[in-house]
Amino acid sequence: xxxxxxxxxxxxxxxxxxxxxxxxxxxxxxxxxxxxxxxxxxxxxxxxxxxxxxxxxxxxxxxxxxxxxxxxxxxxxxxxxxxxxxxxxxxxxxxxxxxxxxxxxxxxxxxxxxxxxxxxxxxxxxxxxxxxxxxxxxxxxxxxxxxxxxxxxxxxxxxxxxxxxxxxxxxxxxxxxxxxxxxxxxxxxxxxxxxxxxxxxxxxxxxxxxxxxxxxxxxxxxxxxxxxxxxxxxxxxxxxxxxxxxxxxxxxxxxxxxxxxxxxxxxxxxxxxxxxxxxxxxxxxxxxxxxxxxxxxxxxxxxxxxxxxxxx
Amino acid sequence: xxxxxxxxxxxxxxxxxxxxxxxxxxxxxxxxxxxxxxxxxxxxxxxxxxxxxxxxxxxxxxxxxxxxxxxxxxxxxxxxxxxxxxxxxxxxxxxxxxxxxxxxxxxxxxxxxxxxxxxxxxxxxxxxxxxxxxxxxxxxxxxxxxxxxxxxxxxxxxxxxxxxxxxxxxxxxxxxxxxxxxxxxxxxxxxxxxxxxxxxxxxxxxxxxxxxxxxxxxxxxxxxxxxxxxxxxxxxxxxxxxxxxxxxxxxxxxxxxxxxxxxxxxxxxxxxxxxxxxxxxxxxxxxxx
Numbered sequence: 001x002x003x004x005x006x007x008x009x010x011x012x013x014x015x016x017x018x019x020x021x022x023x024x025x026x027x028x029x030x031x032x033x034x035x036x037x038x039x040x041x042x043x044x045x046x047x048x049x050x051x052x053x054x055x056x057x058x059x060x061x062x063x064x065x066x067x068x069x070x071x072x073x074x075x076x077x078x079x080x081x082x083x084x085x086x087x088x089x090x091x092x093x094x095x096x097x098x099x100x101x102x103x104x105x106x107x108x109x110x111x112x113x114x115x116x117x118x119x120x121x122x123x124x125x126x127x128x129x130x131x132x133x134x135x136x137x138x139x140x141x142x143x144x145x146x147x148x149x150x151x152x153x154x155x156x157x158x159x160x161x162x163x164x165x166x167x168x169x170x171x172x173x174x175x176x177x178x179x180x181x182x183x184x185x186x187x188x189x190x191x192x193x194x195x196x197x198x199x200x201x202x203x204x205x206x207x208x209x210x211x212x213x214x215x216x217x218x219x220x221x222x223x224x225x226x227x228x229x230x231x232x233x234x235x236x237x238x239x240x241x242x243x244x245x246x247x248x249x250x251x252x253x254x255x256x257x258x259x260x261x262x263x264x265x266x267x268x269x270x271x272x273x274x275x276x277x278x279x280x281x282x283x284x285x286x287x288x289x290x291x292x293x294x295x296x297x298x299x300x301x302x303x304x305x306x307x308x309x310x311x312x
Numbered sequence: 313x314x315x316x317x318x319x320x321x322x323x324x325x326x327x328x329x330x331x332x333x334x335x336x337x338x339x340x341x342x343x344x345x346x347x348x349x350x351x352x353x354x355x356x357x358x359x360x361x362x363x364x365x366x367x368x369x370x371x372x373x374x375x376x377x378x379x380x381x382x383x384x385x386x387x388x389x390x391x392x393x394x395x396x397x398x399x400x401x402x403x404x405x406x407x408x409x410x411x412x413x414x415x416x417x418x419x420x421x422x423x424x425x426x427x428x429x430x431x432x433x434x435x436x437x438x439x440x441x442x443x444x445x446x447x448x449x450x451x452x453x454x455x456x457x458x459x460x461x462x463x464x465x466x467x468x469x470x471x472x473x474x475x476x477x478x479x480x481x482x483x484x485x486x487x488x489x490x491x492x493x494x495x496x497x498x499x500x501x502x503x504x505x506x507x508x509x510x511x512x513x514x515x516x517x518x519x520x521x522x523x524x525x526x527x528x529x530x531x532x533x534x535x536x537x538x539x540x541x542x543x544x545x546x547x548x549x550x551x552x553x554x555x556x557x558x559x560x561x562x563x564x565x566x567x568x569x570x571x572x573x574x575x576x577x578x579x580x581x582x583x584x585x586x587x588x589x590x591x592x593x594x595x596x597x598x599x600x601x
Contacts, residue, residue, distance in 0.1 A: 053407070053408075053411065055411050055414065055415075100592055101588075101591070101592070104591065104595065105407070106407055106410040106411065107341070107345075107347035107410045107411070107414050108591070108595070110347075110411070110414050111347065111349075111542055112587075112588065112591055115539065115542075115584050115587055115588065116588075118539070118580065118584060119581065119584040119585070119588065122578075122580045122581045122584065123581060126575075126578060126581060233418060233422075236415070236418075240415065269426075270426040270427075270429045270430040271426070271430065273422050273425075273426040274422065274423050274426045274427055274430070276419075276422055277418070277419040277420065277421065277422025277423035277424075277426070278419065278423055279419075280415060280416070280418060280419035280422070281395060281416050281419035281420065281423070284399070284412045284415045284416050284419070285395065285398055285399060285402070285416070288402070288412060
């Protein structure tokens with residue numbers, strides 16, 4: 001599909017999903033909200049990490065920063081302004097941090113981004129305890145569930161559109177070049193450092209904006225719940241399941257996974273996480289390219305069947 | 313004076329444990345490029361095994377120490393055979409292997425930690441062992457902390473000796489310096505890798521068994537130690553066993569003094585600060601030339 005047609009299809013799909021608040025029950029709407037949120041998170045993650053092979057575990061940090069922007073700002077600023085602000089703060093933070101650590105590769109990068117999430121969580125906990133004398137924050141005067149859903153949907157749709165646009169652009173090609181061979185990309189004239197920092201910040205913008213948009217869903221915000229490393233892992237896991245180098249793969253996988261999570265996590269919390277762990281291992285071992293790597297095989301199989309039908 | 317001695321000693325005691333945990337992880341990463349993020353989970357299993365042996369069977373934890381090491385060693389062989397051997401066979405490059413083994417490590421972490429929750433619940437478990445205080449150089453310690461320190465240092469030194477003076481140790485060091493070169497002179501990767509992976513987990517198990525004598529045991533106890541081990545490895549330099557020992561003791565001291573001068577709730581912040589600082593300033597370790 002050409003990028004322009006893919007973007008048009010995304011917008012049409014988003015418009016169709018936007019009618020859900022008027023069609024379904026509250027429960028179904030909250031399920032759909034989770035799906036849409038993870039769709040946005042995974043697409044924004046694979047926009048940078050899937051393409052460049054820089055495995056970032058910092059999604060939880062950006063999400064949490066966005067959520068805290070809302071927690072601090074709600075009451076003084078309108079919700080519609082807080083969402084992009086949360087994204088911008090997260091992106092600025094990512095740019096600063098990325099400029100410092102993006103020369104690290106492989107496991108080091110993954111570990112330091114994981115450490116970053118923990119660092120920010122502990123720092124905010126300490127800061128709140130010492131200066132605000134509180135551990136969490138109660139959020140009052142929240143917008144209605146329809147407004148939240150539409151906001152999250154808008155951010156996620158923007159993430160998908162951006163991902164599609166980036167993939168077709170010079171910038172996206174530069175990112176892909178860094179992913180396959182960074183040294184060679186540099187000799188071909190890619191400013192690797194600038195490109196990486198920009199990509200990292202762009203990806204963080206959407207995670208932060210989603211955090212800011214989702215914050216009002218919890219009436220009580222505390223560092224341990226919004227900086228939950230689970231959000232980061234789940235994001236990586238979904239992208240890997242779907243196929244981190246693609247856009248459609250993570251989108252489909254996020255719907256399946258969010259539904260699974262919602263149904264299983266509350267009833268069998270430990271068993272569910274064990275299953276998740278086993279699934280992650282099995283997937284990395286046997287299907288490292290994700291579900292998307294099955295697509296060519298399926299397409300070939302369908303083509304063969306169609307050819308067979310035509311002959312038969 | 314005795315106060316400073318006590319502070320330094322308690323820092324060194326914690327640091328000794330850090331060194332043992334980090335040594336295991338360093339072996340795995342230095343030799344096989346497996347950044348085993350589930351390392352702390354196996355420490356937790358060692359702690360639970362010791363707790364079970366003491367409370368159910370009445371076995372002395374110190375006597376049980378070799379059994380823990382053996383159990384975790386076998387577990388390590390199994391984990392290597394199931395996860396990392398096929399992974400190494402299927403990965404096109406070292407970088408890809410590193411990223412994939414990291415994800416497998418996260419999977420193992422989920423699996424083991426939640427299995428422990430399922431088996432033993434989220435409660436803190438503990439037992440009292442050698443809890444009498446003793447006087448040493450004007451400072452007071454409980455006996456078990458001194459025993460833990462002695463065993464931690466002994467285990468680290470024993471490992472250093474093995475690496476330095478035995479043929480296996482030589483093979484391991486050769487593999488760390490140059491995998492291809494070592495294979496050319498006849499070092500057998502197919503046996504060495506699983507054995508070293510098992511030895512790494514055995515060290516984690518020993519650290520857990522030692523910790524269970526002093527602190528309480530819970531399914532989530534391992535995670536902070538994984539992070540600490542990563543910090544210690546960064547401090548000491550990848551693949552350097554002696555750097556690991558020095559880095560562990562150093563981090564213990566930094567934490568003890570840092571917490572004294574600032575605030576106990578800043579402990580994690582301090583460790584992460586050190587970690588990020590070292591990674592930025594000296595990514596190849598404090599002692600690298």
